[in-house]
Amino acid sequence: MNSKNGFISPLVMGLLSVLFFIATVVAVVVLKTSDKIVSLDYECNYSHNSSFISSIAAALGNRTAEFNKGICLMEKKEYGEAYDVFVSAAEKGLAAAQIELGIMYTEGWGVAKDLEKSEHWYRMAANQGDGIALVSLGFMYYNGTVVPENRLEAAKLWERALKLNIYPIPRGWENWSADVEAKLGTMYLYGDGVQQNYDEALRCLTRAASAGDTLAQNNLGYMYGTGKGVERDYYKAVKWYKEAAMQGDATAQNNMGFMYELGQGVEQDYNKAIEWYQKAAAQGYQLAQQNLDRIYEALSADSENESVTDSFTLREFLAN
Amino acid sequence: MKNIQTKISTTRMEKVMKIRNILLVLLVLCATAFANANENSGTGVVYDAHGNAYKTRKIGDHVWTLQNLKLKTPSGSACYKNQQANCDKYGRYYTWAMAMVSCPRGWHLPNKKEWKNLLDNLVIDWSAIEPSMMTGGRNYKGEWNGLGNFSYFWTSDAGNAGDDTKGSVTANLNDRFIKVDWMDYPEKGLQSVRCVQD
Numbered sequence: 001m002n003s004k005n006g007f008i009s010p011l012v013m014g015l016l017s018v019l020f021f022i023a024t025v026v027a028v029v030v031l032k033t034s035d036k037i038v039s040l041d042y043e044c045n046y047s048h049n050s051s052f053i054s055s056i057a058a059a060l061g062n063r064t065a066e067f068n069k070g071i072c073l074m075e076k077k078e079y080g081e082a083y084d085v086f087v088s089a090a091e092k093g094l095a096a097a098q099i100e101l102g103i104m105y106t107e108g109w110g111v112a113k114d115l116e117k118s119e120h121w122y123r124m125a126a127n128q129g130d131g132i133a134l135v136s137l138g139f140m141y142y143n144g145t146v147v148p149e150n151r152l153e154a155a156k157l158w159e160r161a162l163k164l165n166i167y168p169i170p171r172g173w174e175n176w177s178a179d180v181e182a183k184l185g186t187m188y189l190y191g192d193g194v195q196q197n198y199d200e201a202l203r204c205l206t207r208a209a210s211a212g213d214t215l216a217q218n219n220l221g222y223m224y225g226t227g228k229g230v231e232r233d234y235y236k237a238v239k240w241y242k243e244a245a246m247q248g249d250a251t252a253q254n255n256m257g258f259m260y261e262l263g264q265g266v267e268q269d270y271n272k273a274i275e276w277y278q279k280a281a282a283q284g285y286q287l288a289q290q291n292l293d294r295i296y297e298a299l300s301a302d303s304e305n306e307s308v309t310d311s312f313t314l315r316e317f318l319a320n
Numbered sequence: 321m322k323n324i325q326t327k328i329s330t331t332r333m334e335k336v337m338k339i340r341n342i343l344l345v346l347l348v349l350c351a352t353a354f355a356n357a358n359e360n361s362g363t364g365v366v367y368d369a370h371g372n373a374y375k376t377r378k379i380g381d382h383v384w385t386l387q388n389l390k391l392k393t394p395s396g397s398a399c400y401k402n403q404q405a406n407c408d409k410y411g412r413y414y415t416w417a418m419a420m421v422s423c424p425r426g427w428h429l430p431n432k433k434e435w436k437n438l439l440d441n442l443v444i445d446w447s448a449i450e451p452s453m454m455t456g457g458r459n460y461k462g463e464w465n466g467l468g469n470f471s472y473f474w475t476s477d478a479g480n481a482g483d484d485t486k487g488s489v490t491a492n493l494n495d496r497f498i499k500v501d502w503m504d505y506p507e508k509g510l511q512s513v514r515c516v517q518d
Contacts, residue, residue: 190495225448226448226449237447255447258443258445258447258448259447261443262443262445262448287444290444291443291444294440294441294443311443312377312441313442313443313444313445313448314442314491315448315453317379317438318449318453318454318471320410320411320453
């Protein structure tokens with residue numbers, strides 16, 4: 001009996017040791033590799049309950065934990081150290097870290113500004129279908145920075161991004177979808193790099209304009225003012241021009257001046273036309289200054305018995 | 321008796337002719353008065369050699385035709401895509417050389433300075449301009465394009481000797497600009513024509 005007990009105890013102890021060893025290995029592997037064990041932590045809240053696990057995971061090289069650590073370091077403006085952990089996480093394929101590197105190279109945070117490297121990291125993340133990377137890479141194609149300007153490619157990337165639910169939204173990106181849709185809508189309106197498509201233009205511009213984007217409001221006003229893709233409606237044109245003008249958009253202020261000068265969608269009022277032209281001109285909008293010069297000249301001619309209503313428009317000249 | 325009758329009818333014929341001449345002179349005087357009245361108000365009408373009418377108006381310092389020239393010429397002009405219906409709609413398109421000699425008598429192809437004066441005195445209202453007002457043209461390769469997006473007009477200015485550039489005005493609805501520039505347009509390039517009173 002004693003010899004039996006003497007045999008079982010070491011066996012149990014041995015089994016327990018093996019189980020403990022296996023559990024430890026599994027824990028290490030999980031902590032090292034799982035993205036879910038440590039959730040992405042944009043708030044840098046290391047005081048919460050998972051801080052112990054997070055710190056062990058980071059020490060073991062868990063890419064998500066590394067990313068969280070990087071974010072904390074970024075908040076402390078310790079860019080050099082943040083860069084190191086982001087590189088480690090990015091090389092393990094974490095799209096969020098790849099994007100952070102893209103931003104750091106764009107802004108020159110902790111590294112020398114290098115748009116080519118920025119493009120590399122954005123592309124790596126975009127290849128994984130990351131929304132932020134798709135948008136950022138789209139802007140590179142749209143502006144022709146680093147890569148040759150290619151509006152069609154920009155449109156494709158942005159359309160993919162718009163189908164995604166980007167969350168969490170990085171700081172400063174609150175209006176990204178309106179910004180992108182305004183640009184897309186404008187491209188469709190003028191056939192800029194894409195096939196001209198008034199329906200698509202109207203769809204994108206209406207969404208972006210309703211979200212407060214001034215470019216979209218201006219171009220939507222233009223669509224209604226000219227009847228491109230919609231039934232001509234001067235009142236709607238004025239509504240959208242005014243929305244943008246009230247936000248300080250110089251082009252829209254100039255357009256409001258036109259509407260008052262020509263009495264389209266509003267009662268003709270030269271004083272209001274002058275007010276809007278002046279606002280636009282004060283921002284350095286050259287066409288508004290030309291319009292002011294012309295309207296002043298016309299008004300002074302008016303005082304010499306030549307009516308300002310005699311002013312002739314390009315539309316009348318081209319009407320044939 | 322026969323001779324007397326012949327003499328009487330000859331005298332009647334002379335009277336009829338005199339009355340007709342007086343009426344003609346009156347008609348010309350009326351027309352002149354009407355033209356002067358129009359000139360004073362800044363608007364009017366001018367006819368080309370084939371009787372096509374063009375509204376005119378004083379804009380800035382000059383009197384302009386308000387429609388693209390439609391005068392059919394034996395060569396050096398065409399309708400958009402060679403379809404007569406387009407000529408009725410958009411006017412004809414001319415080579416620079418033909419544009420130089422096609423304006424009605426007393427009118428001429430405007431030079432760059434005259435175009436600039438026009439543009440300085442127009443309200444540039446892009447928001448009101450419709451694609452149908454942009455009449456396009458034929459490029460140096462002989463391709464028709466730009467209808468709905470661009471308009472091109474000749475100016476009388478020629479470039480430096482040895483090169484083939486001629487003055488041209490481009491209105492671009494897409495980018496919303498109208499500018500006076502040089503165009504390298506050999507004989508195949510056809511553009512619209514507006515005329516200015518001498």
